[in-house]
Amino acid sequence: MSSFAEFGALVKNRHKPKDKPSDTKVALGFLAPWLIGAICLSLIPMVYSLVISFTKYNMIKPPQFVGLMNYRHMLADPRFMNSLTVTLVYVIVSVPLQLIAALALAVLLDRGMRGLSFYRSAFYLPSMLGGSVAVAVLWKMVFGSDGLFNAFLGLFGIDTTMSWIANPDTANWTLIALHVWQFGSPMVIFLAGLRQIPRELYEAASVDGAGKWRQFRSITLPMLSPIIFFNLVMSIINSFQTFTQAYVVSGGTGGPSDSTLFYTLYLYQQGFASLRMGYASALAWIMVVIVALLTGINFALSKFWVHYDD
């Protein structure tokens, strides 16, 4: 699943003209669990959620149709606007930083590094643990007033007892740091991608007098661009839905001063704490629209930097 080109090819080339749909009954058997799930747990809920986004519904009284009120309310809701801003800052800063870190380390490790498998594990481990509540708890301590981070700054003569978690100006940045800290997972993907680039290209470039930087820009980057693009798109989609870390670090409030009120946290508060299911559903659909827009922008921009072989 390295690139969208492959993705598209898979969907398009499903039917060769000579193939007759001869296995329909058997296929129905093998697909039965997924089909039941796709209909009952995906398709119907999606339609239902769209419908109740036009209603007022608190799970006690029956839904009451209100037209576009939920969507109009959003425009006038400062907490919604704030949560959108907080999330966009988080996504737009942390995703590129993480991918750059992953790419830099992958390139560094790729060139015959001693102890490669140790480093790969060491850098990969945070990605495995990073989604847990335990690490979010740890993060709260690391960036607290007498935490590790201030002790680290102390090494460079910067003495501060500021809590980075309790300060609304920096709280989001501690979560961005937590995201970047998990660069190991894309790094491993990039390492696998680098392995696919033919060595001869570098040798030829070297003979032509191209330096390391030039080789990176003219060979590594274009050859890896479909994989980078795929990771960029999926990372943006996923990090837009970040929940656990913001919830734990802020104790579920999104504080201080709503500075970590991520979109999904606000949706959770509206839907499951205040039982405003209609409004929460409207929030969910606007999220789909925003994520789709971001993906669309990404695809539009990809023409300028993503190179496919064919």
Add this chain to the structure above:
Amino acid sequence: MREMRDRQHEQDAYVELGSGAGMNPHRARSIARVVGAVAKQVVVLLLAIMMLYPILWMVASSLRPQDEIFTNMGLVVTKPVWQNYVAGWNALSYPFGRYILNSLIIVVFAIIGNILTCSMAAYAFARLNFRFRGVLFGFMLLMLMVPIHVIVIPQYIMWNSLHLINTFVPLILPKFLAMDGFFTFLFYQFLRGLPRDLDEAAKIDGAGHIRIFFQILLPLMKPAIGTCAVFTFIWTWNDFFSQLLYLTKPDMYTVPIALRTFIDAQSQSSYGPMFAMSVVSLIPLFLVFTFGQKYLVQGIATTGGK
């Protein structure tokens, strides 16, 4: 293989340099090369230590008395204090083992469900011809990208009206309906790599699709099954959002939910037990990571690298 190639590369460079220039530039170049390699090694090592330091510090802190936790930023523990673990284990309404058991039950069923149903769906997509195959496959891929929040509210309403809140059903049943499309795609990619001759030969021997799949292909899919098991373990163990929604009674709490309550209930003065239980919650992840790493990397090679 790769290392050998790189070494060969270095030797070639040596030969070139040695034959062309005099002794001195040669030596200067090779010294520069060694210095560069050492510098790179040092930078990467320092970075690795920085990355892992917070986790190691948490482990060290969990073994320290309360007054030392925020004054000692080092990793050396001279006299380990196990009291934090005892206190943490018994701090909530149930012993922490109860929450571990709950998490494990969900994880085990999630793994079985994902392996079974995702691989079945993958077989249909990879090996069978049927109507709407392209459309259905496209829908599966699309669902990988749609935020779950557009389905989670109706799902919650549904489970609630079926009186299944505070049971494991909302967390386990979707896994038996192949709802983790990522794994269907993983199995699909793996199946495409297995030669069709296997199926054809079995077909000639009179085997039906069920036998071809369960007796011939499934045993060959062990690496993909391993990857699926390892990822399902990690994702389910770390899952917070859906467990927070569906498990609200203390006897049903899983590890992440219990840890969260822990933080809420703690006063400023008992970080030791909280760190201790955080470490406990990370141990299974660490074990799976250590022993399943082969499968993690393999999984990435099949789905991410190719």
